[in-house]
Amino acid sequence: MDASLPDSLSAAPPRSLSAAGGRAPGAAAPLIEAAGLAFSVAAAAGPVEILRGVDLAVAAGEAVGLVGPSGSGKTSLLMLLAGLERPTGGVLRVAGRDLAAMDEDALARFRREHIGIVFQAFHLIPTMTALENVAVPLEFAGRGDAFDRAEAALRSVGLGHRLGHYPGQLSGGEQQRVALARAVVAAPRLLLADEPTGNLDRATGAQVMELLFALRARLGTTLLLVTHDPALAARCGRQVRMEDGRIVGDDGGAGMAVPAA
Ligand SMILES: Nc1ncnc2c1ncn2[C@@H]1O[C@H](COP(=O)(O)OP(=O)(O)O)[C@@H](O)[C@H]1O
Numbered sequence: 001m002d003a004s005l006p007d008s009l010s011a012a013p014p015r016s017l018s019a020a021g022g023r024a025p026g027a028a029a030p031l032i033e034a035a036g037l038a039f040s041v042a043a044a045a046g047p048v049e050i051l052r053g054v055d056l057a058v059a060a061g062e063a064v065g066l067v068g069p070s071g072s073g074k075t076s077l078l079m080l081l082a083g084l085e086r087p088t089g090g091v092l093r094v095a096g097r098d099l100a101a102m103d104e105d106a107l108a109r110f111r112r113e114h115i116g117i118v119f120q121a122f123h124l125i126p127t128m129t130a131l132e133n134v135a136v137p138l139e140f141a142g143r144g145d146a147f148d149r150a151e152a153a154l155r156s157v158g159l160g161h162r163l164g165h166y167p168g169q170l171s172g173g174e175q176q177r178v179a180l181a182r183a184v185v186a187a188p189r190l191l192l193a194d195e196p197t198g199n200l201d202r203a204t205g206a207q208v209m210e211l212l213f214a215l216r217a218r219l220g221t222t223l224l225l226v227t228h229d230p231a232l233a234a235r236c237g238r239q240v241r242m243e244d245g246r247i248v249g250d251d252g253g254a255g256m257a258v259p260a261a
């Protein structure tokens, strides 16, 4: 199954039925398939159940706005999808891979090839320039054109004039644009964004979101966006709501998938 997956987004697979579990015969498998997904952590008073049976199927090309109160498990779900945490129960397949069955090296490779992440805090490496920060994931992947691609990605977020700046020399909005360039530089199949404008003022946040949606449209990337902003959630074709470690609402994707450019 893995071998049949395209490595680039040049030909995004057709959108299949978005409702969890419902798939037309012969339709492409969803990019994200979670069933009964559980995640708990050990604590002094006993295990803390953070995700309590999440069922979610997301087709390639969909944009999903993930909403819900603080503490409902949104960030934890993103961590599992990125392979940064491991499920403690249930099934989780992303891009056809069974994440629970992969070792750390395989997960790191999977992340590099398929996942882009933007966090609320920008998480740039302070001792590296903007260009170096964006080139890092490509260098790890052994790509000889890492710096050329990093420069192109920075230009695409309007930072062609800030290549040699260190994060400390950039505004918050500029730092988040660097983080965005880093997230998309390897043309990931799945872009995960966790309240990416939470540390920015309203106008700057709006600019970053415009960029995020524009990049996603150009690349045809599947997007899972955690946000507290109802307008942003509504801009995603589909809205999913979490409460207390479960999905309690899913509009099923009434909106249109963004076609690959
Ligand atoms: N490593 C951890 N150890 C203990 N509890 C955690 C840990 N990570 C998250 N939690 C708890 O899990 C719940 C869900 O957290 P989180 O996924 O960050 O929610 P959200 O992003 O929706 O605010 C919260 O109650 C949080 O305190």
Ligand SMILES: [Mg+2]
Pocket: 074, 075, 076, 194
């Ligand atoms: Mg969170």
